[in-house]
Amino acid sequence: MTDLLAEALAQVPKADQPLSKKDFTSDQEVRWCPGCGDYAILAAVQSFLPELGVRRENIVFVSGIGCSSRFPYYLDTYGMHSIHGRAPAIASGIAASRPDLMVWVVTGDGDALSIGGNHLIHTLRRNMNLTILLFNNRIYGLTKGQYSPTSEHGKITKSSPMGSLENPFNPVSLALGVEATFVARTIDSDRKHLTDVLRQAAAHRGAALVEIFQNCPIFNDDAFEVLKDSGIKDDYLIRLEHGQPIRFGRDASKGVVRAPDATLKVVDVGEVGTEALLVHDAHAENPELAFALSRLTDPTTLDRTPIGVFRSVRRPTYDELMAEQLERARRVAGTGDPAEALTELIAGRDTWTIT
Amino acid sequence: MAKQVVQVDRVIIRFAGDSGDGMQLTGDRFTSETASFGNDLSTLPDFPAEIRAPAGTLPGVSAFQLHFADHDIMTPGDAPNVLVAMNPAALKANLGDLPRGADVIVNTDEFTPRALAKVGYDANPLEDGSLDSYRVHPLALTSLTVEALRQFDITKKEAERAKNMYALGLLCWLYHRPIEGTERFLRQKFSSRPAILDANLAALKAGWNYGETTEDFSISYEVRPAALPAGTYRNISGNLALSFGLMAAAQRSGLPLFLGSYPITPASDILHELSKHKRFGVRTYQAEDEIAGIGAALGAAFAGSLGVTTTSGPGLALKSETIGLAVSLELPLVIVDVQRGGPSTGLPTKTEQADLLQAMFGRNGEAPVPIVAPCSPADCFDAAVEACRIALTYRTPVLLLSDGYLANGSEPWRIPDLTALPDLRVEFATEPNHDGAFWPFLRDPQTLARPWAVPGTPGLEHRIGGIEKSDGPGNISYDPDNHERMVRLRQAKVDGVAASIPPLEVDDPTDRARLLVLGWGSTYGPIAAACETARAEGIDVAQAHLRHLNPFPANTAEVLRRYDRVLVPEMNLGQLALLVRGRFLVDAIGYNRVRGLPFKAAELVAAIKDVIARD
Numbered sequence: 001m002t003d004l005l006a007e008a009l010a011q012v013p014k015a016d017q018p019l020s021k022k023d024f025t026s027d028q029e030v031r032w033c034p035g036c037g038d039y040a041i042l043a044a045v046q047s048f049l050p051e052l053g054v055r056r057e058n059i060v061f062v063s064g065i066g067c068s069s070r071f072p073y074y075l076d077t078y079g080m081h082s083i084h085g086r087a088p089a090i091a092s093g094i095a096a097s098r099p100d101l102m103v104w105v106v107t108g109d110g111d112a113l114s115i116g117g118n119h120l121i122h123t124l125r126r127n128m129n130l131t132i133l134l135f136n137n138r139i140y141g142l143t144k145g146q147y148s149p150t151s152e153h154g155k156i157t158k159s160s161p162m163g164s165l166e167n168p169f170n171p172v173s174l175a176l177g178v179e180a181t182f183v184a185r186t187i188d189s190d191r192k193h194l195t196d197v198l199r200q201a202a203a204h205r206g207a208a209l210v211e212i213f214q215n216c217p218i219f220n221d222d223a224f225e226v227l228k229d230s231g232i233k234d235d236y237l238i239r240l241e242h243g244q245p246i247r248f249g250r251d252a253s254k255g256v257v258r259a260p261d262a263t264l265k266v267v268d269v270g271e272v273g274t275e276a277l278l279v280h281d282a283h284a285e286n287p288e289l290a291f292a293l294s295r296l297t298d299p300t301t302l303d304r305t306p307i308g309v310f311r312s313v314r315r316p317t318y319d320e321l322m323a324e325q326l327e328r329a330r331r332v333a334g335t336g337d338p339a340e341a342l343t344e345l346i347a348g349r350d351t352w353t354i355t
Numbered sequence: 356m357a358k359q360v361v362q363v364d365r366v367i368i369r370f371a372g373d374s375g376d377g378m379q380l381t382g383d384r385f386t387s388e389t390a391s392f393g394n395d396l397s398t399l400p401d402f403p404a405e406i407r408a409p410a411g412t413l414p415g416v417s418a419f420q421l422h423f424a425d426h427d428i429m430t431p432g433d434a435p436n437v438l439v440a441m442n443p444a445a446l447k448a449n450l451g452d453l454p455r456g457a458d459v460i461v462n463t464d465e466f467t468p469r470a471l472a473k474v475g476y477d478a479n480p481l482e483d484g485s486l487d488s489y490r491v492h493p494l495a496l497t498s499l500t501v502e503a504l505r506q507f508d509i510t511k512k513e514a515e516r517a518k519n520m521y522a523l524g525l526l527c528w529l530y531h532r533p534i535e536g537t538e539r540f541l542r543q544k545f546s547s548r549p550a551i552l553d554a555n556l557a558a559l560k561a562g563w564n565y566g567e568t569t570e571d572f573s574i575s576y577e578v579r580p581a582a583l584p585a586g587t588y589r590n591i592s593g594n595l596a597l598s599f600g601l602m603a604a605a606q607r608s609g610l611p612l613f614l615g616s617y618p619i620t621p622a623s624d625i626l627h628e629l630s631k632h633k634r635f636g637v638r639t640y641q642a643e644d645e646i647a648g649i650g651a652a653l654g655a656a657f658a659g660s661l662g663v664t665t666t667s668g669p670g671l672a673l674k675s676e677t678i679g680l681a682v683s684l685e686l687p688l689v690i691v692d693v694q695r696g697g698p699s700t701g702l703p704t705k706t707e708q709a710d711l712l713q714a715m716f717g718r719n720g721e722a723p724v725p726i727v728a729p730c731s732p733a734d735c736f737d738a739a740v741e742a743c744r745i746a747l748t749y750r751t752p753v754l755l756l757s758d759g760y761l762a763n764g765s766e767p768w769r770i771p772d773l774t775a776l777p778d779l780r781v782e783f784a785t786e787p788n789h790d791g792a793f794w795p796f797l798r799d800p801q802t803l804a805r806p807w808a809v810p811g812t813p814g815l816e817h818r819i820g821g822i823e824k825s826d827g828p829g830n831i832s833y834d835p836d837n838h839e840r841m842v843r844l845r846q847a848k849v850d851g852v853a854a855s856i857p858p859l860e861v862d863d864p865t866d867r868a869r870l871l872v873l874g875w876g877s878t879y880g881p882i883a884a885a886c887e888t889a890r891a892e893g894i895d896v897a898q899a900h901l902r903h904l905n906p907f908p909a910n911t912a913e914v915l916r917r918y919d920r921v922l923v924p925e926m927n928l929g930q931l932a933l934l935v936r937g938r939f940l941v942d943a944i945g946y947n948r949v950r951g952l953p954f955k956a957a958e959l960v961a962a963i964k965d966v967i968a969r970d
Binding site: 013026028055056057059060062073075076077078079080081082089090091092094095096097098100101118119122322325326328330332333338339341342343345346347348350351352353354355 | 392393536582583584585586588589599603606611632633634635636638640643644646647651652653654655657658659662676677679680684770771773774810812813814815817818819820821822831
């Protein structure tokens with residue numbers, strides 16, 4: 001883990017002295033609604049960033065538009081609050097040109113999956129070196145309560161008084177579908193799990209998508225209550241851990257196996273035995289198992305919701321490949337005065353002189 | 356028998372054929388030979404958007420016009436002296452532009468009943484006397500080429516394909532052009548296919564020899580080199596000059612160049628060109644769409660690169676919101692719009708100037724953006740440097756308005772001394788600027804530019820965004836007075852660019868003109884040629900050409916008021932005229948055509964006479 005983190009942040013300058021949560025807290029008043037899940041995420045991020053040991057000035061947060069996108073204002077790093085849906089595109093320009101920066105994108109379900117869907121998939125596909133925190137509250141908050149691309153079918157909202165007609169996106173499935181190299185899911189209220197997932201995302205060099213279930217107390221309160229209520233959450237949550245058999249439920253009585261038809265199936269562990277259970281492999285080259293796990297969830301009831309790291313594989317990143325091409329082109333050209341080289345290039349081969 | 360050689364001062368040739376006939380290549384090669392011979396020249400490629408439109412049809416005709424002379428010329432020429440028509444469609448599509456007495460070289464092999472019927476010829480124009488007022492040179496070009504290449508081990512189809520080289524060889528003989536450059540070019544192009552190479556070289560020679568020996572061509576023409584100012588020259592197209600201008604500006608600024616772009620005609624060649632120059636640290640990023648192209652460029656600018664995005668009209672529309680963000684963030688960014696016919700998809704391969712108002716106003720809110728427009732293909736270099744200068748100095752997005760004619764047209768260019776270009780070095784912010792704090796919107800009192808503090812600079816951590824910011828600290832502010840102040844500051848900053856640009860110059864040789872012809876962008880050549888012609892006929896007319904459209908040069912009002920009448924020719928329905936009327940209360944008279952082609956000098960002469968006749 002620490003080796004991975006060191007490798008992931010090798011090009012980012014290290015802080016001279018230990019930093020604290022306070023160092024990452026800006027002087028701006030936080031203006032989310034009371035009870036908003038964003039507060040918990042902000043606190044977790046502010047507390048977690050110091051442990052990376054990198055310089056504050058080499059961290060950049062870029063956001064789009066929406067409640068979550070106010071995030072950068074509250075962190076004392078470099079930041080840009082951009083326009084709706086475009087944060088991954090803007091952050092790609094930063095990450096592609098500056099490998100010495102640690103780039104974070106903060107976005108929401110509307111921002112990332114609706115207006116910005118195209119940028120999201122291509123940023124993941126290119127394996128840009130950045131981490132996307134997707135706050136999913138399954139509703140439009142800032143525009144005051146319309147259904148979002150992750151709202152469940154039939155959702156009654158201001159813009160769907162008779163129920164939404166649309167099937168929701170599963171952001172984890174989407175990211176795995178474009179072969180994102182790091183895909184994880186966590187929950188705003190589970191500070192420990194959230195921080196652990198952030199830690200693993202930070203240790204991944206390449207594009208990382210972290211879906212964070214986030215409660216909107218005003219327009220979609222308790223959307224994830226079944227995953228939070230200590231009385232029932234264990235029946236709903238599947239905690240993924242690399243190298244461990246996939247089992248869940250009270251007393252860990254349920255597990256996941258591969259059925260003869262190759263689909264994944266939830267079974268009673270007592271009936272099949274522990275050995276029969278699937279062992280989670282987040283590092284598998286093929287994202288097929290991770291994808292199948294993401295499909296277990298019932299989008300309406302949230303029954304069988306895996307959290308944790310679905311996939312984490314190291315692949316060359318866009319900036320690494322770009323730097324390699326630049327370096328190779330320089331090597332082929334040899335050393336020499338760049339001004340003279342440019343003069344020569346501009347002149348071309350067919351010239352004539354008039355005296 | 357020695358053939359007669361006639362001296363002429365200028366020639367206009369148009370090569371026309373099917374999209375697959377290689378007319379653009381033939382034109383390019385003839386242009387290269389002409390350039391290295393030392394003539395002044397100007398070219399106009401004119402091709403369909405379809406890669407291979409149905410063969411032999413009118414929409415499939417691809418043409419390349421070249422004007423070359425022993426003196427300084429401004430345009431690709433109004434009417435060709437020579438038309439090379441590779442098939443009936445090419446003849447039919449271009450005949451209307453030919454003056455009486457023009458030479459017409461036709462490939463008779465293609466004049467079959469079927470090909471004639473396809474373009475609506477009831478009778479063969481080569482036989483029915485309809486071409487009697489031209490000097491027609493019927494030539495069985497395809498069979499002559501095939502015959503000349505009989506000894507080579509290639510298919511008949513491959514032999515036929517070399518007919519453009521045969522035609523090129525003949526034209527090179529006819530106008531005393533060397534062919535060595537083309538031979539070199541072919542050797543490089545076909546280095547891995549020796550049989551094809553030999554066939555093309557042989558076709559080129561055979562065409563030359565045909566001119567030398569056939570009785571059909573009894574006269575050849577010589578156009579002496581032009582007496583251009585001393586210097587080393589090359590031929591250059593607008594897109595290439597623009598690419599080099601961006602690279603030169605990057606070097607003069609000491610910043611890495613970052614191009615975020617999505618392919619679109621006719622701007623893609625800039626992306627292609629810049630992607631070749633990684634050794635200079637140029638990063639090109641082919642984005643998933645137009646919005647991501649400019650988004651990445653803006654992100655790179657935030658992180659300290661010279662950010663550029665390239666597009667054409669439809670793409671500019673998509674980039675509008677991000678340009679607005681750049682206006683609000685006050686970061687340097689260059690947006691290149693190579694204009695084409697619109698609206699919507701319009702005419703992708705044809706030229707137009709109809710994006711001026713989009714460039715000027717196409718954003719929500721008060722979002723002023725400086726606009727620079729090159730006036731000739733070679734001028735795209737200087738205009739690109741100028742756009743970068745404004746962007747970097749004033750920390751603002753800048754629109755560079757090229758167009759399809761400039762992009763693909765070419766002319767000789769005196770290769771500049773890069774060290775003589777403006778010093779564009781930028782000072783990034785490195786220290787707190789306000790009582791130990793960093794205020795990202797504390798402006799330079801002269802330029803009103805804000806400090807550019809790039810990530811990685813300790814102590815200057817700051818957040819910027821598209822929400823209105825407080826004047827100075829840059830924090831979110833919904834204060835009414837602050838918003839009004841910020842809107843006016845952003846406008847004042849752009850207006851202030853005028854202090855750094857040269858005054859509008861007027862060309863009024865007699866000082867007696869009462870009529871000013873005011874243009875912008877690629878119409879410079881035809882307007883200048885038209886003014887010269889009018890003056891030669893004794894008409895007093897002044898010419899001024901705007902390179903900066905926003906802000907206008909400081910003396911623009913004064914210049915306009917000097918004249919009784921202002922004629923504004925534009926390849927749109929009067930966009931500059933609207934600005935001039937609104938801004939200066941001048942009763943500008945428009946001359947407006949939107950045919951997808953540059954103006955002809957003759958039509959502008961007529962427009963000038965028409966305005967003068969009103970008095």
